[in-house]
Amino acid sequence: MSQREAQIQQLEEQLASIKGTPCDIYSRVVGYHSPTNHWNEGKKEEFGKRETFAVNP
Template sequence: MRGEEILKHLEHKRTKCMVYTRVMGYHRPVESFNIGKKGEHKERKQFKEKRCLEVV
């Protein structure tokens, strides 16, 4: 099965996922953003910090 076929087959099991982001020191759902802020959020780059090496 291709990805699209799998999604159609399992659509009845899917639920809506709320995405929150930190704005001005507190968390807000992205769903409540205006159109400009949603666009800005979509353009953000995700990154993962590397673990620091401890110097003994």
């Protein structure tokens, strides 16, 4: 095994040991913020179709 392959294998093992934690996503709906994981299926689908834009005066 080459040095590069050994390094790749070592990095893959390190990557496999990394554990994450779930995070909540909040979005503003009709004037208030709410966690998206509490939304019904229709609202979740609509959220995925939203586009972000900026308004420049």
